[in-house]
Amino acid sequence: MSWLFGLNKGQQEPPGVPGFPEPPSPPGGSGDGGDKNKPKDKWSNFDPTGLERAAKAARELDQSRHAKEAINLAKVQEETLQMEQQAKIKEYEAAVEQLKNEQIRVQAEERRKTLNEETKQHQARAQYQDKLARQRYEDQLRQQQLQNEENLRRQEDSVQKQEAMRRATVEHEMELRHKNEMLRIEAEARAQAKVERENADIIREQIRLKAAEHRQTVLESIKTAGTVFGEGFRTFISDWDKVTATVAGLTLLAVGVYTAKNATGVAGRYIEARLGKPSLVRDTSRITVAEAVKHPIKITKRLYSKIQDALEGVILSPRLEERVRDIAIATRNTKANKGLYRNILMYGPPGTGKTLFAKKLAMHSGMDYAIMTGGDVAPMGREGVTAMHKVFDWAGTSKRGLLLFVDEADAFLRKRSTEKISEDLRATLNAFLYRTGEQSNKFMLVLASNQPEQFDWAINDRIDEIVHFDLPGLEERERLVRLYFDKYVLQPASEGKQRLKVAQFDYGKKCSELSKLTEGMSGREISKLGVAWQAAAYASEDGILTEAMIDARVADAIRQHQQKMAWLKAEGKEGAKEIGKNPLQPLLEGTQV
Structure with a gap:
């Protein structure tokens, strides 16, 4: 294994190996002479034992039988290191490629944002240019309108001046004509007076002769008439047949006059009962002769009109709607089966739809x-x-x-035991009780009252159904506001037949807000709000109903409603004081009920 250290067999190992320090020279050896003052080199403290051990291990490994395996293992390790290095290089290249892709994506995103921003800028610029164009067009229209108004004003001024000049000319002419007429009349009067003064004697003589002739004529006429009447009367008295015929004729004439008078009265009462309308009835859907003559087209449409829904245009709470719808169905089936009608009492605050429902029920x-x-x-x-x-x-x-609907029924159907009711009104109440003592298949009685506790007990005994009409809740108020806003504002504005326009705002949101502000108001008060909005638009210069105008009318209505409630509260306190003066009054009323 000596080749691992870069050495071949038979060569001596170098004095130093890279990466290992050279062994230091022994102290006192040759070369330095043991001079301590000579500077030390880097190998002065080197320990050669480690190098020797490494060389020895290399020689043993070279001589070992596992040298090839070690070499192969070293090669495999080297290949593994190279493969790991190549994998790291590929990972680096993949990271570089991913970074490039990310840069491309970021550049595309930046380009998209830039395009969006440019698009927004173009849109804003276009909107601004459109706004400028609209403003220029509106300015031109305004200038044209001002110019037209100025021209119209000038024309009106010119017409007024011409009219003033014409009027002055006519007045001057009339004044001159009057002066000339007065001068002419004065001249004629003077001339006539002069003639009369000159002919006064002749005129008096003519008047005296005419009076004498008239006196003579009257006297002769009186004498002639007396003579004729006397002769005729003597002739009539002397002839008894003529006297008898005359007496019979006068008797027959008197009988004829009396009979015609009674027959005319009977016929008049029959016509009044069948075709006319009683004086107590304010309004009716029955066709009378007078209405048929005055409004034939209206009467024809009424005859061929379809049956309407009982709750069409009537907005009530769901529970009350269910109750009155059952009453409407029962009434319709009663009429179809010719049964006996049931009498109804509707009570509650004013303006809650009692009269409207009664009409719808009949239709x-x-x-x-x-x-x-x-x-x-x-x-x-x-x-x-x-x-x-x-x-x-x-x-x-x-x-x-x-369907006989009696509104404000408590005005004459009050308790008969109270001292406030007169004898005539008590007699009328008794007549009413007599005619309603039994249920009828000809008419149905519907009473409406704000104070049902004042009814006479006999009236309560004739009531079959009692329905309470309360003030509308939040949902009902919103439906009412939308109904009357559509009826009095949107429909006239959309038809274009009237001088009414509506500004641009959220109508549904505004109706929801108004339904919350109108708490405690009745349906009639909300309908008056719709009429007030319409009147506000008519009173404006341009005929446009704005949101501020609506809010102002609502604020006025709320203040008026609060004032009415304050009056009602004060009146209730005064009534409580009156009852407090007589402690037995509530007990007596309870006993009567």
């Missing part, structure tokens, strides 16, 4: 409806009983069935 059931209010009964006094009977007689003649 859905195929019935006629008639609306009367309790406030019209009290002022009628003694005529209230007759008017009440006329209403029920008229209701009984309906062939389709009549």
Whole structure:
């Protein structure tokens, strides 16, 4: 194994091997003479024993029989090292290639970002240019509008000036004509006065002669008439046949007048009961002769109209909708089967849809409806009983069935034991109770009231269904706001027939916000909000309804609603004080109920 150290057989080993220090020279040996002052070299402290041991091991290995195996093992190790080195080189090349790919991907990503940024810049530039173009166009339109307005104003000023000049000219002409007319009349009057002064004697003589002739004519006429009447009366008295015929004729005439008068009254009452409308009925869907003559097209459409849904346009809570829909279905089936109608009481705050549902219920059931209010009964006094009977007689003649809706029913159906009710109103209430004592298949009674606790107990006994209409909740308010915003704002704006436009904003979001702000409001108050929005657009200069205008009207409505609630609260406190004056009043009312 001496070749491992770069030596061949038969050669002497070199004095030094690379990587190992040379052995140091013995002290006191030749060459330095033991001079301590001479500088030491790097081999001065070298120990040769290790080198000797290595040389010895190499010689033993060279002489060993396993030399070839060691050599092969060394070769394999060398090849393994080379393969590992090549693998490392390939890994390095793969890493370099991956790095290049990453650089290419990063460059592509940077290029894509650059293109996106350039695209955004181009879009922004295009939008800015479009905005500038729109602004220039709007400025041109504004300038053109201002110019047109200026021209129109100038034309109006010119027309006004011309009109003023024409008016001044006409006034001047009229003034001159008036002066000339006055001068002419004055001249004629002077001339006439002069002529009359000159002919005064002749005129007086003519007047005296005319008066004498007229007196003579009247006297002769009186004498002639007296003579003729006297002769005729004597002739009539002397002839008894003529006297008898005259008396019979006068008797027959009196009988005919009396009979015609009574027949006319009977016919009038029949026509009023069958074709007319009672005075207590404010509105009705029944066709009268007067309406048929005035509005024939409207009446024809009503006759051929389809049956409507009972809740079309009526927004209520889901529970209340289910209740009233059951009532509508039952009423329709009752009419179809000619059964007995059930009477309904609807109570709750004003503006919650009681009147609207009553109309829809009648239309859905195929019935006629008639609306009367309790406030019209009290002022009628003694005529209230007759008017009440006329209403029920008229209701009984309906062939389709009549839904009689009494709004503000507590105005005349209050307790009869109270001192506030008059005798006439008590008699009218008794007539109402008499006509509603039994259920009918001709008419259906629907009462509406804000204070049902004031009803007489006999009225409560005639009620079959009691329905409470409460103020709308959040979901119902949102549906109402959307309904009236579409009805009073969006539809007129989309049709283009009216002077109304709507600014660009999120309508659905705005309706949701308004439904939260209008807490405590009734459906009627929300519908008035829609009318207020429409009026605000009409009152603006350009006819555009903006979001700020909507918010302003809503704020006003909220303040008004709060003021009304404050009044109602104060009124409730005063009522509590009045009840507190008589401690037995609640007990008495409870006993009556």
